Amino acid sequence: MRIALLFLAPALVLLWLPTALLIGRRQRRNLRGLKRNAAVSLPALLRSIWSRVDFLRAALGAWLLAHLAILPPTDPDSGTGRIFCTLLVLGVLFAGVVSQTLLTGSRHLRIAPLFYLVGLAAGVLPWQLSVFGCLLGLSLAGMTGQWILAFWIMPLSLGAAAMLFGQLSPMNILMSALFLVPAILGAHPLHPLTWIYARKPTPDVPDNVRPREHASPQRVP
Helix, strand or coil: CEHHHHHHHHHHHHHHCCCHHHHHHHHHHHHHHCCCCCCCCHHHHHHHHHHHHHHHHHHHHHHHHHHHHEEEECCCHHHHHHHHHHHHHHHHHHHHHHHHHHCCCCCCCCCCCCHHHHHHHHHCCCHHHHHHHHHHHHHHHHHHHHHHHHHHHHHHHHHHHHHHHCCHHHHHHHHHHCHHHHHHHHCCCCCCCCCCCCCCEEEECCCCCCCCCCCCCCCCC
């Protein structure tokens, strides 16, 4: 196995830099005040600058990592070296997904890094799997109307694409399973997933609290 530090360093910066640090302290406070079950749509996510930034940096970082930074041994008979190389790449990607999901400054809130994971798939998987698998998964999630389910659907759609194109390698299967990381981290009701996209913050308001009505002016006799 060969490791090129010249490419490994920028790959780690792109993959491990938490989204929570990029969005700033004010946006993090807004996320903690938003309704957890606020509706989200694919057009809203696509319009978000954070979706595009996450996709591009994840795709570039994953491509650098898998194709230039960590290379398998040149000896074709070195099966152990190739397995270790695959596990090392997956370990770096796993740490990156965790760093994107955890929200800095909040123990009870998780970010939904959907386009970050799609970027990882585009940078690591063969183009047939990333294109057809991701399109199928996003289409099925859109049909349900619950984009949180995309993290559970995408591994199935990418696995189906791998079977269709005859590319059921350990890297492709385990890479698809990374979509389950935010789904599991956000499964606890006290640790929900939240989305970053252009919307007006809507704070959570308890049911027993109602806005004070304006007093009607009293008539003067």
